[in-house]
Amino acid sequence: xxxxxxxxxxxxxxxxxxxxxxxxxxxxxxxxxxxxxxxxxxxxxxxxxxxxxxxxxxxxxxxxxxxxxxxxxxxxxxxxxxxxxxxxxxxxxxxxxxxxxxxxxxxxxxxxxxxxxxxxxxxxxxxxxxxxxxxxxxxxxxxxxxxxxxxxxxxxxxxxxxxxxxxxxxxxxxxxxxxxxxxxxxxxxxxxxxxxxxxxxxxxxxxxxxxxxxxxxxxxxxxxxxxxxxxxxxxxxxxxxxxxxxxxxxxxxxxxxxxxxxxxxxxxxxxxxxxxxxxxxxxxxxxxxxxxxxxxxxxxxxxxxxxxxxxxxxxxxxxxxxxxxxxxxxxxxxxxxxxxxxxxxxxxxxxxxxxxxxxxxxxxxxxxxxxxxxxxxxxxxxxxxxxxxxxxxxxxxxxxxxxxxxxxxxxxxxxxxxxxxxxxxxxxxxxxxxxxxxxxxxxxxxxxxxxxxxxxxxxxxxxxxxxxxxxxxxxxxxxxxxxxxxxxxxxxxxxxxxxxxxxxxxxxxxxxxxxxxxxxxxxxxxxxxxxxxxxxxxxxxxxxxxxxxxxxxxxxxxxxxxxxxxxxxxxxxxxxxxxxxxxxxxxxxxxxxxxxxxxxxxxxxxxxxxxxxxxxxxxxxxxxxxxxxxxxxxxxxxxxxxxxxxxxxxxxxxxxxxxxxxxxxxxxxxxxxxxxxxxxxxxxxxxxxxxxxxxxxxxxxxxxxxxxxxxxxxxxxxxxxxxxxxxxxxxxxxxxxxxxxxxxxxxxxxxxxxxxxxxxxxxxxxxxxxxxxxxxxxxxxxxxxxxxxxxxxxxxxxxxxxxxxxxxxxxxxxxx
Numbered sequence: 001x002x003x004x005x006x007x008x009x010x011x012x013x014x015x016x017x018x019x020x021x022x023x024x025x026x027x028x029x030x031x032x033x034x035x036x037x038x039x040x041x042x043x044x045x046x047x048x049x050x051x052x053x054x055x056x057x058x059x060x061x062x063x064x065x066x067x068x069x070x071x072x073x074x075x076x077x078x079x080x081x082x083x084x085x086x087x088x089x090x091x092x093x094x095x096x097x098x099x100x101x102x103x104x105x106x107x108x109x110x111x112x113x114x115x116x117x118x119x120x121x122x123x124x125x126x127x128x129x130x131x132x133x134x135x136x137x138x139x140x141x142x143x144x145x146x147x148x149x150x151x152x153x154x155x156x157x158x159x160x161x162x163x164x165x166x167x168x169x170x171x172x173x174x175x176x177x178x179x180x181x182x183x184x185x186x187x188x189x190x191x192x193x194x195x196x197x198x199x200x201x202x203x204x205x206x207x208x209x210x211x212x213x214x215x216x217x218x219x220x221x222x223x224x225x226x227x228x229x230x231x232x233x234x235x236x237x238x239x240x241x242x243x244x245x246x247x248x249x250x251x252x253x254x255x256x257x258x259x260x261x262x263x264x265x266x267x268x269x270x271x272x273x274x275x276x277x278x279x280x281x282x283x284x285x286x287x288x289x290x291x292x293x294x295x296x297x298x299x300x301x302x303x304x305x306x307x308x309x310x311x312x313x314x315x316x317x318x319x320x321x322x323x324x325x326x327x328x329x330x331x332x333x334x335x336x337x338x339x340x341x342x343x344x345x346x347x348x349x350x351x352x353x354x355x356x357x358x359x360x361x362x363x364x365x366x367x368x369x370x371x372x373x374x375x376x377x378x379x380x381x382x383x384x385x386x387x388x389x390x391x392x393x394x395x396x397x398x399x400x401x402x403x404x405x406x407x408x409x410x411x412x413x414x415x416x417x418x419x420x421x422x423x424x425x426x427x428x429x430x431x432x433x434x435x436x437x438x439x440x441x442x443x444x445x446x447x448x449x450x451x452x453x454x455x456x457x458x459x460x461x462x463x464x465x466x467x468x469x470x471x472x473x474x475x476x477x478x479x480x481x482x483x484x485x486x487x488x489x490x491x492x493x494x495x496x497x498x499x500x501x502x503x504x505x506x507x508x509x510x511x512x513x514x515x516x517x518x519x520x521x522x523x524x525x526x527x528x529x530x531x532x533x534x535x536x537x538x539x540x541x542x543x544x545x546x547x548x549x550x551x552x553x554x555x556x557x558x559x560x561x562x563x564x565x566x567x568x569x570x571x572x573x574x575x576x577x578x579x580x581x582x583x584x585x586x587x588x589x590x591x592x593x594x595x596x597x598x599x600x601x602x603x604x605x606x607x608x609x610x611x612x613x614x615x616x617x618x619x620x621x622x623x624x625x626x627x628x629x630x631x632x633x634x635x636x637x638x639x640x641x642x643x644x645x646x647x648x649x650x651x652x653x654x655x656x657x658x659x660x661x662x663x664x665x666x667x668x669x670x671x672x673x674x675x676x677x678x679x680x681x682x683x684x685x686x687x688x689x690x691x692x693x694x695x696x697x698x699x700x701x702x703x704x705x706x707x708x709x710x711x712x713x714x715x716x717x718x719x720x721x722x723x724x725x726x727x728x729x730x731x732x733x734x735x736x737x738x739x740x741x742x743x744x745x746x747x748x749x750x751x752x753x754x755x756x757x758x759x760x761x762x763x764x765x766x767x768x769x770x771x772x773x774x775x776x777x778x779x780x781x782x783x784x785x786x787x788x789x790x791x792x793x794x795x796x797x798x799x800x801x802x803x804x805x806x807x808x809x810x811x812x813x814x815x816x
Contacts, residue, residue, distance in 0.1 A: 027071070027072060027073040027074065027075060027097050027098070027099060027100060027101055027102070027103070028069060028070065028071045028072075028073060028101075028102040028103070028447050029048065029069070029070045029071075029073050029078065029080075029095065029097055029102075029103050029104075029105065030067065030068065030069040030070070030102065030103070030104050030105070030447070031067070031068060031080065031092070031104060031105040031106070031107065031108065032065075032066045032067050032068070032107045032108070033046060033062045033066055033068065033082045033084075033090075033107070033108050033110065034066050034107055034108070034109050034110070035084075035087070035109075035110055035112075039066075040062065040063075040064060040065055040066030040067075041062050041066060041082065041084050041087075041110055042062055042063065042064050042066070043061055043062060043084075043132055044061070044062040044082055044083065044084035044087075044110070045059060045060075045061060045062075045082070045083055045084070045550065045556075045608075046059065046060050046061070046062060046068045046080060046081070046082050047059045047080070047081040047082075047083075047550065047553060048060075048070045048073070048078055048080060049078060049079050049080070049081055050076065050077075050078060051076070051077035051078060051079060051094050052076075052077070056505060056550065056551075056552055056553075057070075057073070057078065057504075058070055058448075058502060058503070058504050058505060059502065059505055059507065059550040060448070060502050060507070061133075061502075061507060062082075066107075069447040069448065070447070070448070071446060071447030071448045072447075072448075073097050074097075075097055075098055075099045076096070076097060077094055077095070077096050077097075078094070078095055078097060079091055079092050079093065079094045079095065080092040080095075080105060080108065081553060082108050082110060083553060083608055084110055084608075085127065085130045085131075085132075085608050085609070087110040087111060087112055088110065088111045088112070089553070090108045090109070090110045090111070091108075092105050092106070092108055093105070093106070127139065127142055127656065127666070128140075128142040128143045128146075128666065128697065129158075129159055129654060129666060129668070131603070131605055131608075131609075131611040131654060133507070133546060133548040133556075133558040133603075134211065134212060134213045134215075134509075134546045134548075134558060134560055135209050135210055135211040135212065135213075136159070136160060136209075136210040136212075136654075137207050137208070137209055137210075138154070138155075138158045138207065138208040138209075138210065139207050140154050140202040140203075140205050140207075140208065141203075143157075143697075143709065143711075144707060144708075144709035144734035144735065144736040144747055144749060145157065145709050145710075145711050145732040145733065145734040145749045145751065146202050147202075147203070147245075147734065147736065147745075147747040147749055147782070147784040147786075148202075148203075148245035148247065148255065148747070148749065148782040148783075148784035149201075149202050149751075149782075150197060150198045150199070150200060150201055150202060150276075151197045151198075151200040151201070151202055151205060151208070151228060152167065152169075152194060152197035152198050153202075153751070154202045154205075154208070155169060155197070155208070155226070157695070157711055157713065157732065158208070158210070158695075159652075159654055159666075159668030159670075159695045160172050160210060160652060160668065160670060161177075161210065161226075162693070162715075164759065166759075166774070167190075167191065167193075167194035169193075169226065170223060171210055171212060171223060171224040171226070172212065172224070172615060172650070172652060172670060172672075176189070176223045176566060176569075177221065177223040177224045177225065177226045178218070178219055178221035178223060178224070178225045178226070179193060179197070179225075179226045179228070180218070180225060180226065180227045180228065181200075181227075181228045181230065181333075182227075182228070182229060182230055183227060183229075184373075184375065184392070184394060184436075185219060185394075185436060185458070186396075187396050187398075187432075187434040187436065187458075187460060188371070188398070189569030189570060189571070190569040190570070190571045190572070191571065192369070192371075192398070192400075192570075192571075195335070195337055195369055195371075196335065196371060198276075198311070199274075199276065199311045199313040199335040199337060200228070200313060201243065201255065201257060201274050201276075201313070203241065203243045203257075203259075203784075203786060204230055204231055204257075204259055204272050204274070205228055205229065205230060205231065206229045206230060206231045206232070207229050208226065208227070208228050208229070209225075209226070209227040209229065210224065210225075210226060211224060211225040211226075211227060212224045212225075212560065212562065212599070212601060213544055213545075213546055213560030213561065213562040213599070213601060215498055215509060215511055215544070215546075216496035216497065216498050216511025216512055216513035216542065216543075216544055217440065217452060217454060217496060217498060217511070219456075219494070219515075220494075220513050220515055220540075220542035220563070220564045220565050221564050221565070221566065222564035222565050222566040222595060222596060222597035222619065223564070223566055223597075224564075230272075230315070231259055231261075232261060232268075232270050237262070237263065237790060238260065238261070238262040238263075238790045239260070239261055239788065239789060239790025240258060240259050240260035240261060240788070240789055240790060241258065241259050241786055241787065241788050241789070242257075242258045242786065242787045242789070243255065243256070243257050243258065243274075243784065243785070243786045244256050244784065244785045244786075245782055245783070245784040245785075246782070246783055247780050247781060247782035247783070248780070248781055249280070249777045249778075249779055249780035249781070250280075250281060250777055251278075251279035251280060251281065251306075251777070252277070252278075252279055253276075253277065253278045253279070253280075253780065253782070254276070254277045254278075255274060255275070255276045255277075256274070256275055257272065257273055257274030257275065257313075258272065258273060259271070259272040260272070261790075265321070266320065266321045267318060267319070267320055267321070268318065268319040269317070269318045270315075270316075270317050270318070271314070271315050271316040271317065272313070272314065272315045273312070273313070273314050273315075274311075274312070274313045274314075275310070275311070275312055275313075276309070276310070276311040276312075276313070277309070277310055277311075278307075278308075278309045278311075279306070279307070279308045279309075280306070280307050280309075280776070280777045281304065281305065281306050281307070281776070281777050282303075282304075282305050282307070282774070282775070282776045282777070283302075283303065283304050283305075283773075283774070283775040283776075284301075284302075284303040284304075284305075284772070284773070284774050284775070285300075285301065285302050285303070285772065285773045286299075286300070286301045286303075286770060286771065286772045286773075287300050287301075287770070287771040287772075288300070288301075288629075288636065288768075288769065288770045288771075289769040289770075290629070290631055290634055290767075290769070291631070291767075291769075292631040292632060292634075295351060295352065296351070296352055296353070297349065297350065297351050297352075297634060298348075298349070298350045298353075299347065299348075299349055299583055299634065299636075300347070300348045300350070301345060301346070301347050301348075301581070301584070302345070302346040302348075303343070303344070303345050303346075304343075304344050305341060305342065305343040305344070306341070306342045307339060307340070307341050307342075308339070308340045309337065309338065309339050310337075310338045311335060311336070311337045311338075312335060312336040312337075313334075313335045314332075314333060314334065314335070315331065315332070315333035316331065316332055316333070317329065317330060317331025317332070317333070317375075318330055318331070324381075325380060325381035325382075326378070326379070326380045326381070327378070327379045327380075328376075328377075328378055329375075329376070329377045329378070329379070330375065330376050330377075331373075331375050332372065332373065332374055332375075333372075333373050333375075334370070334371045334372035334373055335369070335370075335371050336368075336369070336370055337368065337369040337370075337371075338367075338368050339365070339366070339367040339368070339369075340364075340365070340366060340367075341363075341364065341365035341366075341367065341404075342363075342364055342365075343361075343362065343363045343364075343365065344360070344361070344362050345359075345360065345361035345362075345580070345581050346358070346360055347359040347360075347361070347581050347583070354413075355413045356412075356413060357410065357411060357412050357413065357418070358410075358411040358412075358413075358415075359408060359409070359410055359411075359581060359582060360408075360409045360411070361406060361407070361408050361409075361580075361581045362406070362407050362409075363404050363405060363406040363407070363426075364404070364405055365402065365403065365404040366401075366402070366403050366404075367400065367401065367402040367403075368400070368401045368402075369398075369399070369400050370397075370398065370399045370400075371396070371397075371398045372396070372397055372398075373394060373395075373396050374394065374395045374396075375392060375393070375394045375395075376392070376393055377390070377391065377392040377393075378390070378391045378392075385444050386442065386444040386450070387442065387443050387444065388441075388442045389439070389440065389441050389442070390438075390439070390440040390441075390442075391437075391438070391439050391440075392436075392437070392438050393435075393436070393437045394434075394435070394436045394437075395433075395434070395435055396432075396433070396434040396435075396436075397431075397432070397433050398430075398431070398432040398433075398434075399429075399430070399431050399432075400428075400429060400430040400431075401429050402426075402427070402428045402429065402430075403426075403427055404425075404426040404427070404428075405423070405424070405425060405426070406423070406424040406425075406426060406579070407421055407422075407423055407424075408421060408422040408423075408424070408581070408582065409421050410422075422470060423470065423471035423476075424468065424469070424470055424471070424579065425467070425468065425469055425470075425471065425476040426466075426467075426468050426579060427465070427466070427467040427468070428464070428465065428466050428467075428576070429464075429465050430462070430463070430464045430465070431462075431463045431464075432460065432461065432462045432463070432570070433460070433461050434458065434459065434460045434461075435457075435458070435459045436456070436457070436458045436459075437456070437457050437458075438454060438455065438456040438457075439454055439455050439456075440452065440453075440454035441453050441454060448501060448502045448503065449499070449500060449501035449502070450499075450500050450501075451497070451498070451499055451500075452496075452497070452498035452499075452500070453495075453496065453497050453498070454495065454496055455493075455494065455495045456492075456493070456494045456495075457491075457492075457493050457494075458490075458491070458492045458493075459489075459490070459491050460488075460489070460490045460491075460570075461487070461488070461489050462486075462487070462488040462489075462490075462570050463485075463486075463487050464485070464486045464487075464488075464570075464574055464576070465484075465485050466482065466483055466484050466485075466486075466576045466578075467483050468482035468483050468579065469482070469483065481577075482576075482577050482579070484523055484524070484575065484576055485523070485524040486521060486522070486523050486524075486574050486575060486576065486590075487521070487522045487524065488519070488520070488521045488522075488570060488573060488574075489519065489520050489521075490517070490518070490519040490567075491517070491518045491519070492515060492516070492517050493515070493516045494513060494514065494515040494516070495513070495514050496511060496512065496513040496514070497511065497512050497513075498510070498511040499511070505549055505550050505551065506547065506548065506549050506550075507546075507547075507548040507549075507550075508545075508546065508547050508548070509544075509545070509546040510543075510544075510545050510546075511543070511544045511545070512541065512542070512543050512544075513541070513542045513543075513544075514539065514540070514541050514542070515539070515540055515542065515565070516537075516538075516539040517536065517537070517538055517539075517540075517567070517594075518536070518537050519534070519535070519536045520534065520535045520536075521533050521534045521535075521573060521575075521590045523575055523590070533575065533590045533591070534573075534590045534591055536593070540565060540596070542562075542563045542564060542565065543561070543563055544560070544561060544562045544563065545559070545560065545561045546558065546559070546560045547559045547560075554606060554607045555604075555605075555606060556604075556605045557602070557603065557604055557605070558601075558602070558603040558605070559600075559601070559602050559603075560599075560600070560601045560603075561598075561599070561600045561601075562598075562599050562600075563596070563597070563598050563599075564596070564597050564599070565594050565595070565596055565597075566594060566595045566596075566597070566623070567594045568589075568592040568593075568594065568623060568640070571588060572588050572589060572592055572623070572640045573588050573589065573590050573592055574588035574590075575587065575588050575589070575590045576588060583634050583635050583636065584635075584636050584638075585635065585636070585637050585638070586637070586638045586639070587637060587638070587639045588639065588640070589639050589640050589641060592623065592640055592641070592642060593621055593642050594621065595619055595620065595621040595622050595623055595642065596619070596620050596621060597617055597618065597619040597620075598617065598618050599615065599616070599617040600615065600616055600617075601613055601614070601615040602614045602615075609655070609656050610653075610654070610655040610656070611652075611653070611654045611655075612651065612652075612653050613651065613652045613653075614649075614650075614651050615648075615649070615650055615651075615652070616647075616648070616649045616650075617646075617647070617648050617649075618645065618646070618647050618648075619645065619646040619647075619648075620645050621642040621644075621645075622642070622643055622644060622645065622646045622721075623640055623641070623642060623643070624640065624641065624643040624720070624721030624722065625638060625639075625640055625721060625722075625723070626638075626639055626640065626641040626643065626682065626721075626722065627722070627763060627765075627768045627770065629767055629768055631767055636768075636770075641682060642679070643676070643678055643679070643682050643685075643721055643722070644676065644677050644678035644679045644682060644685070645676075645677045646674060646675065646676055646677075647674070647675040647677075648672055648673065648674045648675070649672065649673055650670060650671055650672030650673065650691075651670075651671055651672075652668070652669065652670040652671075653667075653668070653669045653670075654666070654667070654668045654669075655667050655668075661701075662700060662701040663698070663699070663700050663701075664698075664699045665696065665697055665698045665699060666696070666697045667694075667695070667696050667697075668694070668695040668696075669692070669693070669694050669695075670691075670692070670693040670694075671690070671691070671692050671693075672690070672691045672692075673688060673689070673690050673691075674688065674689050674690075674691065674718075674719065675687070675688045676688075676689075676719060676721065683722075683765060683766050685722060685765065687719055689718055689719035689724075690716065690718070691715070691716060691718035692714075692715065692716040693713075693714070693715045693716075694712075694713070694714045694715075695711070695712070695713055696711065696712045696713075697709065697710070697711045698710040698711075702735075705737050705738060706735060706736075706737050707735070707736045707737070708733070708734070708735055709733065709734050709735075709736070709749075710731070710732070710733045711731070711732045711733075712729070712730070712731045712732075713728075713729060713730050713731075713757075714727070714728075714729040715727060715728045715729070720761075722763055722765045722768075723761040723762070723763050724761060724762045724763070724764075725759065725760065725761045726760035726761070726762075728756075728757065728758065728759070728760075729756055729757075730751075730752040730753075730754070730756050730757040730778065731752070731753045731754060731756075732749065732750065732751045732752065732753065733749065733750055733753060734747055734748060734749030734750070735747065735748050735749070736748075739785075740787055743787060743788050743789070744785065744786055744787040744788065745784075745785070745786050746783075746784070746785050747782075747783070747784045747785075748781070748782070748783050748784075749781070749782055749784075750779070750780070750781045750782075751778060751779065751780050751782075752778035752779045752780070753779065754779075755778065755779040757778040758773060758774060758775040758776075758778075759772070759773065759774040759775075760772070760773050760774075761773075
């Protein structure tokens with residue numbers, strides 16, 4: 001069976017070879033679009049206009065090399081219009097295209113808005129949010145309130161992204177998003193992924209792409225894709241940035257780091273290093289009522305935990321130009337994370353409204369994490385027509401050492417101890433290894449279409465131990481009920497085809513991805529007995545489509561369809577029973593299955609700024625937290641289940657606005673409706689709920705050198721699985737000024753000024769009556785200083801006079 005499925009995967013790749021030598025005799029018009037720093041204007045929109053009446057003939061997108069082509073082009077006279085968010089529209093001269101010939105126009109250089117083309121510092125003003133076909137781009141450097149923050153914090157303030165206080169990341173209400181770094185999978189989920197994102201500073205990030213559709217090249221993620229693009233210099237010479245941040249909330253924070261890039265004609269060496277010192281806290285309150293045999297009991301928990309972290313984040317890589325068309329790249333990146341936790345639980349137990357007893361649980365934890373990525377990659381340009389190949393191999397070892405020592409103390413209603421302390425040991429080391437290899441092939445079929453194909457192989461082995469037991473006569477023992485060794489192996493083999501074409505006013509990307517998954521979990525008990533508790537084998541096909549229509553230079557539409565999968569994270573599959581207190585436990589679910597979703601989105605974009613998106617999705621087998629309570633023993637178990645199906649529809653509106661020359665802003669509104677239907681074994685939940693999320697940004701020029709930014713967030717009450725969340729809201733503000741002759745920036749910002757950001761949820765389902773409030777440290781003041789060194793300026797492009805400026809100006813007015 002595996003052979004047959006493997007052959008099917010390879011057959012999807014083999015079909016494109018018959019197209020590799022497609023020819024055309026039509027006329028062609030081609031050229032290049034550059035930004036003012038001589039970098040490619042990737043993803044800029046290029047429109048071919050008829051000289052006679054300014055009518056739009058066809059459109060295209062600029063590729064990563066800055067190139068574009070129009071074909072087939074009828075004989076005639078044309079000019080080219082280029083526009084890119086944050087830049088002034090640029091027009092070419094008028095060019096005559098003879099029959100059956102190729103015409104290459106002069107390069108077009110785009111000028112940033114409100115910037116004179118003189119000796120230009122490479123500090124072009126970008127907006128925080130850019131909307132592009134199939135994705136939204138976040139530019140951290142454009143936000144003052146993002147200064148000094150890590151990537152997880154920046155995602156939390158990004159429109160369309162929701163980061164819960166338990167670090168779950170979602171896009172537009174979907175389930176957990178797939179996170180990539182420089183287009184490569186991190187092979188991390190849950191708390192491990194959150195640690196990685198916390199260790200990555202926003203100052204090291206060039207941009208963050210929120211991809212909701214358009215390419216089968218990426219893993220078929222049901223929750224969308226978040227692609228974090230790290231900075232890499234493009235200028236010849238050596239340059240970089242030094243960053244310093246000091247912060248204080250309830251406790252101290254500090255960050256110091258640098259990035260560098262040294263590029264010569266044949267070699268580019270790049271790297272970064274950051275050290276992050278952070279002391280923080282998290283509070284958690286839960287109120288659980290139990291009605292058993294007519295007796296009402298309450299179990300009220302107050303938790304307060306402190307965490308001290310020292311994190312080292314590093315990256316070192318090089319790209320070697322083997323020749324003009326072949327590049328070999330190597331890089332190593334990762335983090336070392338050292339944590340000390342201090343936890344305190346205060347559990348009050350009452351019967352019929354009267355205090356019965358109190359259990360105090362204190363623990364100390366030492367936890368060290370090590371994550372390293374080794375990558376080697378190759379890029380080859382096979383001919384001048386654009387045929388290319390890309391190959392990459394990544395090895396990722398991850399280790400976790402966690403030692404926790406717990407002391408349970410038992411008091412009666414009068415505060416007297418009624419039994420001896422219970423001392424527990426909780427050791428939970430984890431080792432994970434991942435190998436990933438991929439091969440991508442790009443073949444232009446003609447000047448307006450191309451075919452992409454690729455294969456990917458991934459193997460993960462996760463080895464998790466839990467050694468848990470009480471102290472007896474001064475010696476810690478092993479409890480066979482809690483102690484276990486869980487080994488999980490997963491292989492995901494994939495192949496994809498992407499067809500991209502431009503015709504008239506339309507651009508299209510149609511893709512098909514097939515993924516075959518084999519996974520197996522084995523539980524090895526304290527007596528060394530091996531039990532295979534889950535084995536899954538499945539092959540699934542994931543189609544996607546992106547259709548982009550440019551009506552004119554102010555109005556365009558994008559339609560996307562995506563089918564995706566969300567596999568359970570490794571922690572959710574782990575069957576270990578984790579101890580919280582004598583009446584609260586947490587456990588993974590080794591029988592958890594992946595969830596599948598189908599999502600369709602229609603986006604209207606006006607003037608490259610105002611966007612309106614309508615979306616609808618259906619998710620089957622949706623994974624959510626689930627509570628199981630034994631009314632007799634009063635024990636509550638929290639786990640994850642395939643709860644049921646979720647249907648959602650919604651609209652997202654993003655619009656920038658300008659009040660005066662010194663006051664501008666941006667508003668993002670996401671309104672959705674969600675319908676939850678559980679499977680019979682999970683109860684009878686059939687509930688619809690609305691959700692409204694508003695993000696607002698105000699940018700105020702206080703003076704020529706001082707800028708103020710205020711951002712606000714609000715979310716209405718909403719249902720998430722079996723939990724009902726209360727409204728949440730917070731406000732951030734920041735000031736920024738250039739220093740060191742505009743080579744540096746000094747900023748001061750305060751997040752969650754009024755300390756209102758918290759999770760408040762209520763569950764009233766089956767026999768569960770539970771209220772929870774989670775409050776991490778969110779009100780933090782930071783002062784940040786950054787300094788750019790090395791070459792930061794490029795010469796402006798020469799402005800050529802063609803003698804047709806008046807005609808071009810008339811055409812501009814006719815096209816608007």
